[in-house]
Amino acid sequence: MKRADVIIVGAGIIGLSTAWQLARRSKLRILVLEKGAGTGEGSTGASSAVCRTRYSLDNMIQLARDGIAAYRHWPDFTGLSAPRAAFAEDGVLWMPGADRDWAEREHRRMQGAGVATEVFGDDELQRRYPAFSACTIAPDTETGEAHSCRGGGRYLLETEGGYMDPVACADDLLEACRGAGVDVRFGAEVAAVSQAGGAVTGLTLAGGEQVAAPVVINAAGPWCNRLIAAAGLALPWHLRPTRIQVLYLDRPAEVTGPIPVTVDMAAGIYFRCQNRGQQLVVGSVLESDEREQVDDPDAFNRSADDAFTHAKLHALHHRLPALPYRGPIRGYCGLYTVNEEDVHPLVGESELKGFYLANGFSGHGFKLAPAIGAMLARQISGERCVEFDTAVAPDLFRVDRQPIAIASKSVLA
Ligand SMILES: Cc1cc2nc3c(=O)[nH]c(=O)nc-3n(C[C@H](O)[C@H](O)[C@H](O)COP(=O)(O)OP(=O)(O)OC[C@H]3O[C@@H](n4cnc5c(N)ncnc54)[C@H](O)[C@@H]3O)c2cc1C
Structure with missing residues (x-):
């Protein structure tokens, strides 16, 4: 044996x-x-x-x-x-909507933990990311109804964030x-x-x-x-296997300048680049999009729903107004396991x-x-490593712990 x-x-x-x-x-x-x-x-x-x-x-x-x-x-x-x-260090931009204190508050907390962050307002947002709208109002993703956009937000950038x-x-x-x-x-x-x-x-x-x-x-x-x-x-x-939807679309030339990984909290989406900036990946940060539990991880619907696709695209167009309504959109689903x-x-x-x-x-x-x-x-x-270890106690998530008190069960928790 x-x-x-x-x-x-x-x-x-x-x-x-x-x-x-x-x-x-x-x-x-x-x-x-x-x-x-x-x-x-x-x-x-x-x-x-x-x-x-x-x-x-x-x-x-x-x-x-x-x-x-x-x-x-x-x-x-x-x-x-x-x-x-290779790590794509595009930064992670947090857009909290109309809450002007959030970015400063989180900036202080992150600095305390030794994480590199910056805070800025609309002018700097436009300078760094010219394709972005600075609107702080949540788009109506159910009806698609337009609103008069209003800026004035404060944004948090994790300068060393990115994706792989x-x-x-x-x-x-x-x-x-x-x-x-x-x-x-x-x-x-x-x-x-x-x-x-x-x-x-x-x-x-x-x-x-x-x-x-x-x-x-x-x-x-x-x-x-x-x-x-x-x-x-x-x-x-x-532990619930849960169906999670994601959209992929080509990034057309009209969307100029750098696109960081973006968490658009007002709209409930995140997006990032892919394939050396030629594509965009869009997903949800809403708890309501994390509710479809799957009994059999080998058999679930791997295509994105129309309602999800329309809502997230509407939110994306609201944030990137130059994004044209053309080109193929590929939606697909994976599973992740949510501890209820x-x-x-x-x-x-x-x-x-x-x-x-x-x-x-x-x-x-x-x-x-x-x-x-x-x-x-x-x-x-029982061994530590000098590099690439963690200072966090190894038993933080031990199996016999009590549930951790959290304000929200969304993926942003
Ligand atoms: C759409 C989506 C977006 C996500 N986005 C992010 C993100 O942006 N950032 C982030 O940090 N995380 C993200 N996640 C979560 C992250 O991807 C997962 O938490 C992580 O991949 C879990 O890895 P794992 O190795 O535990 O599971 P898995 O990758 O599922 O690996 C488990 C493996 O076990 C194998 N296996 C199962 N049963 C058996 C068996 N009986 N015998 C042998 N092999 C077996 C399976 O075939 C599988 O390969 C996302 C997940 C999804 C689905």
Whole structure:
């Protein structure tokens, strides 16, 4: 029987980041089992991979900052001389609508956490981003009715924010892991969890092969509940695979100047560039767009709804008035796993000794992944790393915690 010290189920961004953080700091024999044919089969492949640091919880700011530090220094983090992925440091612009105090308040909080931010008003917005409207009024995305736009807002820019290509990142981590001796197997679906005396002992693959290990990490993304059930655990948490819609459109020449990653809080959308600025990706930041739970992660509607498409495009045109109404729009959907209780993940050992969870990342898992990997690697190996670790307590999201008190359950929480 094949033996390992640690088995990770799932080669998404969380599984591979954890494998890499373990490999960087230990000599443990690590086996990653992935049911798909390659990386990016789950949430990671659909991710918008926005790397922003502003969160309402200070610990989340720290974690995001630590995760993003790895992406910003990707060749150093992965040890690869020619990685596929590169951090697009376009900045993250927060447009809070008519609340003129919000940007200053958040600026102070972010500065306190060592995050580089700037605050400015309409003139500077127009100078930096000439394609943008400075309107602070929410567009009516239901009726499409026009209004007289009114400026006067204050905006927050995370100067070191940006985005990555999520599948290129996963492929880089795969290469780094394999180079360090991690065994990553594709087409390897885990069907059962073995245990004895209250501790995990290994796994059985769908084809019947058994593998033994004293530590198993569930990094199965939207499929996590199947593994939790296979381990015989009944958690007080509800981890819901949730259908998330995103639109892609070409960026025409009329939309001039730089486009940062933008969180248009008044309109309830985010958008960013893609493909060296030639495309735009648009998604929602509204809790109301995070409500469609999916029973079977292998069977859900992967096309965007007409109502979603029209509403988000209306909001985008309101923010980028030069954007013409032409060209193809591709809508698609992915899944992410929402922790219904507090929208924060579960990261740590479960009641079954040696069986760890790394699940329920909602729309945050990409940016956090290198830091989450560090938290888990520290719990399992006991080792710290000088670089690309995290100062956040490894048990912040432990499985037996109480739900974290949060003001909002939206993806901006
Ligand atoms: C549309 C969308 C936009 C997003 N935007 C952002 C964003 O802008 N910023 C951000 O930080 N996050 C974002 N996210 C969230 C982020 O992408 C996820 O939190 C993250 O990708 C989760 O990674 P994961 O490795 O846990 O899961 P996954 O990527 O789903 O990986 C799990 C893997 O486990 C495998 N697996 C499952 N069951 C088994 C089994 N039994 N045996 C073997 N293998 C198994 C699956 O095939 C899959 O490859 C977004 C997500 C979506 C869907």
